[in-house]
Amino acid sequence: MRFDKLTTKFQQAFADAQSMALGNDNGFIETQHLLSALLAQEDGGTSSLLSRAGVAVPKVKSALAQSIARLPKVEGQGGEIGVSRDLSNLLNLTDKEAVKRGDQFIASELFLLALAGDKGEVGRMLKEAGLVVPGEAPVSRLQIVPLFETIGDLRRAPGTMRAWFALPEAGSMVASLGGVQEVMLGYSDSNKDGGYVTSNWELYKAETELVAVFREAGVRLRFFHGRGGTVGRGGGPSYDAILAQPPGSVQGELRLTEQGEVIASKYANRDIGRRNLEALLAATVRATLDEAPREEHAEYHAAMEEISASAMAAYRGLVEAGLLPPPVVAYRVRPGETLSTLAARFGTSANAIRAANGMRSSFLRAGRRYSIPLRRIPEEGQPIVVPPRRLPPTAPPAEEPADAIRSVE
Numbered sequence: 001m002r003f004d005k006l007t008t009k010f011q012q013a014f015a016d017a018q019s020m021a022l023g024n025d026n027g028f029i030e031t032q033h034l035l036s037a038l039l040a041q042e043d044g045g046t047s048s049l050l051s052r053a054g055v056a057v058p059k060v061k062s063a064l065a066q067s068i069a070r071l072p073k074v075e076g077q078g079g080e081i082g083v084s085r086d087l088s089n090l091l092n093l094t095d096k097e098a099v100k101r102g103d104q105f106i107a108s109e110l111f112l113l114a115l116a117g118d119k120g121e122v123g124r125m126l127k128e129a130g131l132v133v134p135g136e137a138p139v140s141r142l143q144i145v146p147l148f149e150t151i152g153d154l155r156r157a158p159g160t161m162r163a164w165f166a167l168p169e170a171g172s173m174v175a176s177l178g179g180v181q182e183v184m185l186g187y188s189d190s191n192k193d194g195g196y197v198t199s200n201w202e203l204y205k206a207e208t209e210l211v212a213v214f215r216e217a218g219v220r221l222r223f224f225h226g227r228g229g230t231v232g233r234g235g236g237p238s239y240d241a242i243l244a245q246p247p248g249s250v251q252g253e254l255r256l257t258e259q260g261e262v263i264a265s266k267y268a269n270r271d272i273g274r275r276n277l278e279a280l281l282a283a284t285v286r287a288t289l290d291e292a293p294r295e296e297h298a299e300y301h302a303a304m305e306e307i308s309a310s311a312m313a314a315y316r317g318l319v320e321a322g323l324l325p326p327p328v329v330a331y332r333v334r335p336g337e338t339l340s341t342l343a344a345r346f347g348t349s350a351n352a353i354r355a356a357n358g359m360r361s362s363f364l365r366a367g368r369r370y371s372i373p374l375r376r377i378p379e380e381g382q383p384i385v386v387p388p389r390r391l392p393p394t395a396p397p398a399e400e401p402a403d404a405i406r407s408v409e
Contacts, residue, residue: 005098009045010108013037020068021081027074028084031122035115036064038108046108053142055126063125090114100147100186104260116142140173145224149186151194151312154206157183158213165217174219182255183210184224188233195315201308204246211248224255235262238276242283243290250287327374328356335366348373 006014017033026033038046039061047057083091093114098106115123146164148157161183164170174181185206190199207223214221223245228235242250258266267273331342339350339362350362356371364370 005095005104005106007105007107009041010038010106010111013041013108016040018081024068024071025073025075026068026071026081028082029087030068030071030084031087031090031115031118031120032064032067032071034087034111035122036061036068038111039064046112049109049112050126060125064122067121067125086120090118100149100189113142137172139176143177143182144173145182145184147184147186147226148206149189149226151190151198151202154185154190154202157206158209161210161213162217165213165219178220179218180220180222181214182222182224184226186226188226188228191233194312197311198308198315201304207249208246211246215248221249221251222253222255223249226257228257228259233259235259239279239283242280242287245287247290250284250290252284252288254284328371329374330369331372332369333364333366337364337366338362339364342370342372346372346374 003011003014013034014029014037016037017029020033020037021029035046039050039057041047050060051057090111091114094106094110097110097113103110115126117123146157146160148154148160161181165174185203187199187203190202193199194202211221225241227233227241238256242254245254266276331346333342339353342348342353342364343350352373353359353370354362356373
């Protein structure tokens with residue numbers, strides 16, 4: 001679990017849960033402690049979120065307090081306490097969900113999603129408090145949103161949703177949420193899995209086929225596009241991206257993510273933010289009215305199948321053959337180090353280091369940062385800092401400086 005990746009509010013709740021467990025002389029931090037700490041945050045949003053989902057929050061708080069009072073007590077633990085196995089499993093599920101979504105930080109909302117499917121005591125508390133009303137026709141207050149992101153997942157998406165709608169319980173829960181089923185589409189992993197061309201084409205095909213599946217089931221479809229800011233994560237002009245969706249896939253509404261790297265440029269200014277929202281609204285209306293039959297584009301689809309297959313074969317060949325360029329790191333040279341020692345330490349070559357820095361000689365200046373094409377990370381030595389971009393080429397000195405060290409290759 002990447003505790004350093006928790007949001008500030010989630011980290012505070014975790015610290016409060018630890019204090020709560022220590023104060024009650026419990027042997028471990030349990031799920032009850034963490035959920036109780038989240039509900040106690042006045043501006044954390046957990047209580048509000050569960051309330052909007054139809055959960056009786058006071059009932060949950062009371063049940064949590066009684067459950068914590070029943071937990072085993074341990075004396076003389078000296079202020080040190082660990083995480084219980086049940087809570088660790090839930091946190092790992094939360095972490096995996098954040099990775100799937102491409103989230104940089106782990107929010108408490110993802111923890112609640114993991115809890116919704118928990119079969120333990122706390123999961124039962126939420127269900128009994130109204131999150132899910134069991135019975136022959138179960139009612140859900142929380143939408144179950146599948147995520148399809150890898151190329152294989154996208155190709156299996158229609159069959160997966162068809163199997164989901166075949167379950168009587170699923171139909172009842174979808175009906176309890178207004179007859180709308182949300183489906184999340186991921187862009188990062190599909191790009192990493194199949195390359196840019198294949199990723200976009202498989203997303204297009206999956207949406208087209210899901211539209212047909214939902215029409216057969218009589219369920220309204222709402223897509224949630226997990227787009228990033230960069231092109232490799234599905235980024236680009238939102239207006240054009242919405243208009244490029246398959247006919248029938250934008251049914252008056254959609255959801256999409258706005259990543260941190262683009263929020264400031266789009267919404268920091270009130271007028272620019274309003275303009276961006278107006279563009280999203282206009283594109284959604286236009287895409288909803290676009291009902292052009294798919295058959296009109298049959299020739300284009302056949303061409304894209306061929307292009308996509310060729311592009312994915314080339315991309316996978318590049319990745320699996322290890323032909324991608326190595327990452328470059330910035331390294332500050334220490335006295336006594338030479339090109340030979342650096343090349344051996346990083347598993348690269350002296351010529352590669354020269355090329356990365358535009359060097360025409362083998363002189364290294366102690367204390368200066370050099371770009372090193374990284375083949376492996378050394379086990380010991382000074383930390384390596386990955387720069388946001390490559391360093392500019394370093395011009396060779398006119399004459400050998402006093403602190404330069406000549407390579408002995």
